Amino acid sequence: MTTIDLTDTSASAVSSALINARRAAGNQAVGMVLTFVVVVDEATHYDAMRSALDAGREHPSRVLVVITRPGRGPARLDAEIRVADSRPGDTIVLRLFGELAKHADSVVLPLLLPDTPVAVWWPSKAPPVPGEDPLGVLAQRRITDSAASSQPIRALHQRAVSYQPGDTDLAWTRLTPWRALLAAALDQMPGATVTAATVEAERSNPSAEILGSWLGGRLGVEVTRRASSGPGITLVQMTTSGGPNIAPGDVVLSRPDGILAQLDLPGGPIRPVALRRRETAELLAEELRRLDPDDVYATVIKGCAPTERSA
Amino acid sequence: MRRDSEEPSGNPLRDPQDRRLPRIAGPCGLVIFGVTGDLSRKKLMPAVYDLANRGLLPPGFALVGFARRDWADQDFAQVVHESVKEHARTPFREETWKQLAEGFRFVQGDFDDDVAFDTLRKTIAELDVARGTSGNHAFYLSVPPKFFPNVVQQLKEHGLADSQGGAWRRVVIEKPFGHDLASAQELNRIVDEVFPTGSVFRIDHYLGKETVQNILALRFANQLFEPIWNANYVDHVQITMAEDVGIGGRAGYYDGIGAARDVIQNHLLQLLALTAMEEPVSFEAHALRTEKQKILSAVTLPDDLDLHSARGRYGAGWQGGIHVPGYLQEEGITRTSTTETFAALRVDVETRRWAGVPFYLRTGKRLGRRVTEIAVMFKRAPHLPFTSTATEELGANALVVRVQPDEGVTVRFGSKVPGTAMEVRDVTMDFAYGESFTESSPEAYERLILDVLLGDPPLFPRHEEVELSWQILDPVIEHWETLGAPETYAAGTWGPPSADEMLARDGRTWRRP
Numbered sequence: 001m002t003t004i005d006l007t008d009t010s011a012s013a014v015s016s017a018l019i020n021a022r023r024a025a026g027n028q029a030v031g032m033v034l035t036f037v038v039v040v041d042e043a044t045h046y047d048a049m050r051s052a053l054d055a056g057r058e059h060p061s062r063v064l065v066v067i068t069r070p071g072r073g074p075a076r077l078d079a080e081i082r083v084a085d086s087r088p089g090d091t092i093v094l095r096l097f098g099e100l101a102k103h104a105d106s107v108v109l110p111l112l113l114p115d116t117p118v119a120v121w122w123p124s125k126a127p128p129v130p131g132e133d134p135l136g137v138l139a140q141r142r143i144t145d146s147a148a149s150s151q152p153i154r155a156l157h158q159r160a161v162s163y164q165p166g167d168t169d170l171a172w173t174r175l176t177p178w179r180a181l182l183a184a185a186l187d188q189m190p191g192a193t194v195t196a197a198t199v200e201a202e203r204s205n206p207s208a209e210i211l212g213s214w215l216g217g218r219l220g221v222e223v224t225r226r227a228s229s230g231p232g233i234t235l236v237q238m239t240t241s242g243g244p245n246i247a248p249g250d251v252v253l254s255r256p257d258g259i260l261a262q263l264d265l266p267g268g269p270i271r272p273v274a275l276r277r278r279e280t281a282e283l284l285a286e287e288l289r290r291l292d293p294d295d296v297y298a299t300v301i302k303g304c305a306p307t308e309r310s311a
Numbered sequence: 312m313r314r315d316s317e318e319p320s321g322n323p324l325r326d327p328q329d330r331r332l333p334r335i336a337g338p339c340g341l342v343i344f345g346v347t348g349d350l351s352r353k354k355l356m357p358a359v360y361d362l363a364n365r366g367l368l369p370p371g372f373a374l375v376g377f378a379r380r381d382w383a384d385q386d387f388a389q390v391v392h393e394s395v396k397e398h399a400r401t402p403f404r405e406e407t408w409k410q411l412a413e414g415f416r417f418v419q420g421d422f423d424d425d426v427a428f429d430t431l432r433k434t435i436a437e438l439d440v441a442r443g444t445s446g447n448h449a450f451y452l453s454v455p456p457k458f459f460p461n462v463v464q465q466l467k468e469h470g471l472a473d474s475q476g477g478a479w480r481r482v483v484i485e486k487p488f489g490h491d492l493a494s495a496q497e498l499n500r501i502v503d504e505v506f507p508t509g510s511v512f513r514i515d516h517y518l519g520k521e522t523v524q525n526i527l528a529l530r531f532a533n534q535l536f537e538p539i540w541n542a543n544y545v546d547h548v549q550i551t552m553a554e555d556v557g558i559g560g561r562a563g564y565y566d567g568i569g570a571a572r573d574v575i576q577n578h579l580l581q582l583l584a585l586t587a588m589e590e591p592v593s594f595e596a597h598a599l600r601t602e603k604q605k606i607l608s609a610v611t612l613p614d615d616l617d618l619h620s621a622r623g624r625y626g627a628g629w630q631g632g633i634h635v636p637g638y639l640q641e642e643g644i645t646r647t648s649t650t651e652t653f654a655a656l657r658v659d660v661e662t663r664r665w666a667g668v669p670f671y672l673r674t675g676k677r678l679g680r681r682v683t684e685i686a687v688m689f690k691r692a693p694h695l696p697f698t699s700t701a702t703e704e705l706g707a708n709a710l711v712v713r714v715q716p717d718e719g720v721t722v723r724f725g726s727k728v729p730g731t732a733m734e735v736r737d738v739t740m741d742f743a744y745g746e747s748f749t750e751s752s753p754e755a756y757e758r759l760i761l762d763v764l765l766g767d768p769p770l771f772p773r774h775e776e777v778e779l780s781w782q783i784l785d786p787v788i789e790h791w792e793t794l795g796a797p798e799t800y801a802a803g804t805w806g807p808p809s810a811d812e813m814l815a816r817d818g819r820t821w822r823r824p
Contacts, residue, residue, distance in 0.1 A: 176331045176332070179329075180332050180335055181370070183324040183325055183332055184335040184369065186322045187322055187325070187335075188337060188338060190321055190322070191321060194323070215324075218323045218324050218326070219324070220323070259405075259406045260409055260410070263371075265443070268338075268443035269371065269440070269441055269442060271443060272409050272410050272413065274363065274366070274404065274406040274407040274409070275406075276404065296326060296329045296331070
């Protein structure tokens with residue numbers, strides 16, 4: 001691991017220092033598949049960077065950690081370059097002081113890898129319209145996390161009204177295993193019609209809202225919401241009318257402890273199924289697998305737009 | 312908003328656009344015969360666990376072990392636990408284990424034991440109720456081929472092969488698929504009698520490897536390579552599968568089989584088919600198979616096998632700093648054995664694309680290092696506007712698909728050496744899987760087991776391909792059998808001198824992989 005600190009520097013100086021560091025370490029910038037921009041504040045940057053680096057094991061990338069420190073001091077860029085021997089890709093922590101904090105794109109743009117996609121992630125606070133943010137504009141994929149906001153449901157509403165192709169939210173990513181199990185459950189009941197659905201979750205859980213929107217949209221039923229003490233989503237129930245050779249009954253997927261769930265299908269035994277809440281790095285790795293707009297998310301998030309009832 | 316009427320599955324939660332949703336196998340169980348064997352402990356059980364850990368196995372999945380040991384279900388679970396802890400690729404998680412553990416069953420018995428197969432039938436019926444496996448079961452025959460007929464017959468007699476309603480029964484067999492054309496046909500007859508063709512999965516684990524599947528992506532997803540992928544630009548192709556180990560404790564299996572039957576018949580001819588075939592009209596199983604069969608049926612052997620084939624047997628020697636015994640000194644090998652541990656063969660592919668381009672196949676044990684690769688060697692540039700001294704060090708361009716280890720692709724081409732003089736030397740451009748993709752890509756067995764459970768056959772050779780491969784190889788083996796003992800090569804080298812002579816006759820040399 002080579003670390004180089006540069007204070008009061010510029011993007012071009014960072015760029016040439018990076019090339020020198022890599023040459024010294026003997027590994028070249030081969031195999032990197034994307035640039036991953038992480039926009040954080042000083043307090044949370046360590047955890048976010050760890051997650052980004054872990055995700056980078058699956059998607060070797062150049063990680064640019066952008067820490068803005070606006071204030072009255074002079075505009076200044078400090079950079080910390082890390083080239084690891086044990087991991088593909090490289091990491092640059094950029095600290096933007098004073099006036100420069102408003103012009104992060106001017107620092108990031110020259111450091112993007114040529115001809116490869118760019119993803120940007122706001123681990124906590126996201127801009128109101130990610131697609132119009134100066135850094136967001138540079139990216140094919142803009143990842144927010146409404147659950148990390150201090151007001152998750154309000155953040156989710158904001159995501160819904162500000163959606164642009166390429167946006168995605170980790171509250172949606174967290175649902176993939178749930179959705180996979182629910183879809184697989186209905187695979188086993190061909191012809192059965194779902195007449196009602198319920199989602200039970202902790203209060204202010206944006207994933208539950210999104211799951212409700214997805215189920216409601218796909219199944220064409222009203223989805224009942226129930227509050228529980230969590231963690232996260234604790235139960236999904238789909239009432240089916242039965243079909244040819246299928247008895248009517250409820251599909252119930254419940255997970256009281258956030259780790260091990262139970263699946264109950266009409267006419268079948270109750271079966272345990274692993275449904276652990278995933279680490280942020282795993283969520284990011286899933287996000288980075290596809291960098292084209294997620295059309296399913298687009299439909300679902302629009303269904304989460306604020307209404308009079310929820311506002 | 313509702314689009315269920317458009318979907319073939321009729322499942323409103325499925326949407327072709329929703330590419331995040333993985334395909335989870337439907338409710339089902341896997342029965343492993345020979346569950347105490349090495350393959351089962353090191354590959355199959357860990358692969359089952361890894362699949363569960365990735366959320367790809369259905370809740371209620373059942374794993375039934377069948378072997379001679381006197382075990383209870385708990386003992387079996389303990390063995391699986393140990394094998395998973397030791398060999399699984401993904402981290403051990405208690406909740407994944409809980410999901411699986413309730414579905415473990417063990418049935419004790421021999422392959423000719425009617426009572427045991429009756430117990431197996433009852434066990435499966437019980438699982439259908441207790442775990443909701445709905446009558447869907449795959450039988451994995453991880454046993455020596457001589458037991459195949461026995462087990463398959465038993466499955467038939469005890470009604471285990473019959474599927475009822477919408478349920479399925481599938482059978483998985485491992486190579487070798489016979490030891491010549493006649494025995495392969497006999498095996499196919501036995502299996503086909505009991506299971507319909509679509510329910511027989513022949514596992515060649517090489518075809519489950521990411522790099523092998525990447526041959527298709529490399530060739531057919533890119534504009535760059537296909538235009539030069541023919542006799543106009545390609546001089547010849549070398550396909551190598553080298554092992555650094557000897558036969559170890561597998562004398563009983565290996566002696567009398569030899570390198571050609573063990574490796575060329577399946578792995579190398581499959582790699583040849585993927586390298587040489589025309590573009591399939593789709594990546595559906597039947598389309599891929601059609602193209603592979605076309606190529607295999609166009610493969611011809613040289614007229615004089617003595618000049619264009621080589622075989623060898625490793626002698627004692629130093630390999631990587633360790634003194635290793637020769638083949639004849641291995642435990643369980645008789646002094647009169649004529650089995651080859653190295654085989655090299657030239658074949659030609661009689662199509663317009665490959666006319667005049669020889670494919671050299673070689674495989675062996677106790678070679679320089681463990682490596683599998685496909686090297687497409689290009690012709691030299693027709694004219695070099697340099698002085699001959701400038702290009703003295705320049706070889707031919709090459710594109711190498713590294714199948715294992717260090718999976719990736721290498722391109723070799725000439726580049727100017729820095730300095731005032733004009734001098735051109737070979738350099739390589741490398742793509743390594745480990746760099747651009749996940750540090751641990753799924754094991755071949757994970758992919759293959761999941762495909763069996765999903766009923767997805769593209770990666771499994773059909774019996775037609777197996778029989779075509781034997782048709783290619785049978786004359787070679789028959790010829791070799793008339794020749795007596797193979798030539799000895801020192802362990803740790805790249806095979807016998809006759810292999811080098813065989814290429815020298817064509818004015819070529821083997822790549823050192």
